[in-house]
Amino acid sequence: MKRTIELIVSPAGEITIDAIGFQGPDCEQATKFLEAALGLAREKRRKPEYHQTTRQQHQQRLGS
Numbered sequence: 001m002k003r004t005i006e007l008i009v010s011p012a013g014e015i016t017i018d019a020i021g022f023q024g025p026d027c028e029q030a031t032k033f034l035e036a037a038l039g040l041a042r043e044k045r046r047k048p049e050y051h052q053t054t055r056q057q058h059q060q061r062l063g064s
Helices: 026-038
Strands: 004-009 015-020
Touching: 004 026, 015 026
Parallel strands: none
Antiparallel strands: 004 015
């Protein structure tokens, strides 16, 4: 899935930041600069993807 950061501005001026395609704490890292630029967050909601971990596969060859 393509990673996207979506900013939604309501008619009342409330801003919602949605990190799409991120897993685990990567979403907070990706949106950190926007939160700093826009000011303090009133509320943070973590989506189910936040609790998923990113799988990393490592392969090592010994001898040949």
